[in-house]
Amino acid sequence: MKFEKTNCTLKPGNQIIIRPAEIEDAKAILNLKRGYIKNTNTLPLTLEDYPDDLEKEINLIEDYQKSENSIFLLAEYNNQLIGNIDLTGSKRSKISHTAMLGMGINENWRNQGLGKILIECAIDWATEKSKLEIIWLDVYSSNEIAFNLYKQMGFVVSGIIKSFFKEGNKYIDKVQMYQKLK
Numbered sequence: 001m002k003f004e005k006t007n008c009t010l011k012p013g014n015q016i017i018i019r020p021a022e023i024e025d026a027k028a029i030l031n032l033k034r035g036y037i038k039n040t041n042t043l044p045l046t047l048e049d050y051p052d053d054l055e056k057e058i059n060l061i062e063d064y065q066k067s068e069n070s071i072f073l074l075a076e077y078n079n080q081l082i083g084n085i086d087l088t089g090s091k092r093s094k095i096s097h098t099a100m101l102g103m104g105i106n107e108n109w110r111n112q113g114l115g116k117i118l119i120e121c122a123i124d125w126a127t128e129k130s131k132l133e134i135i136w137l138d139v140y141s142s143n144e145i146a147f148n149l150y151k152q153m154g155f156v157v158s159g160i161i162k163s164f165f166k167e168g169n170k171y172i173d174k175v176q177m178y179q180k181l182k
Contacts, residue, residue, distance in 0.1 A: 003071055003125050011113040014077060018121045021064065021072040025081070026057040029074070032081045036104045041167050042143040043104070064088075069096055069132055071125050075105075075114055082109040085118040087126055087135060097133040099126065111145070119153045126181055133182045140165055141173035155179045 005019040021029060030052055037045050064072035069089025075082050083105035090096050101122065105114055126132040137155065139146050155177040164174035 003073060003121070003129070006121060008117045008121075010109075010117070014112070016082070016114070016117075017076045018073055018117065019076065021061050021074050021084070023058055023061055025074060026054055026061060028081045029061070029084065030054065030057050032084060032106060033104060036106055039107050042140045042146065044138075044140075044165055069099060069130055071122065071130075073118065073121055073125075075109075075118060077109075082106045083114050083118060085122050087122050087132065089130075089132060097131060099132050099135050101135050101137040115146070115149050116153065119149070123153070123179070123181070134178055134180055136176065136178040139175050139177065141175050147175060147177075150177050153179070 003020045005017060008016050008018055010016060033050060034047060034052060037043060037050055038047055061072060064070050064086065067089055070087055072084065072086045074084050083103070085101065085103040087099040087101055089099040101119075103115060103118055105118075123135065126135060135155075136158070137150065139150060141147070141160070156179070157175055158178050159176045161174045161176075163171035165172040
């Protein structure tokens with residue numbers, strides 16, 4: 001089901017657009033993702049894990065466009081991508097009512113309400129235009145800002161796996177959270 005382009009306002013008053021990813025966005029999406037992957041220690045990815053592969057990114061966008069239980073949304077300011085969120089629905093029939101949430105925001109646009117807006121848009125789409133019933137996510141226990149945002153947005157903790165992530169010589173717990181929609 002389609003997501004209609006939405007205009008939103010961030011806390012500082014900046015007007016942004018939330019819209020579905022298109023094939024033409026592939027290179028800009030790669031740059032956005034590789035930028036925030038490079039500059040974070042709260043995602044379980046490195047630049048080596050996410051290569052600069054335009055064809056792979058195009059295929060990913062096409063997969064989201066074809067899926068009835070998945071969506072890939074972009075946040076845009078003055079024609080520049082500043083963040084993204086995706087709900088990746090399961091392809092297995094017994095759990096096709098579930099989707100994993102993933103989100104990334106350019107470091108210059110964090111703490112301005114963008115994460116909340118992206119989550120609201122994804123949940124609204126899932127509730128109104130999909131058959132999804134459960135959204136789940138994983139978050140580093142050390143990522144208190146994200147954890148608190150997810151909690152504020154109605155996600156509850158369903159489990160913790162100790163020492164799941166390894167950043168250099170440091171181990172970090174994985175917190176799994178979920179939200180029932182229907």
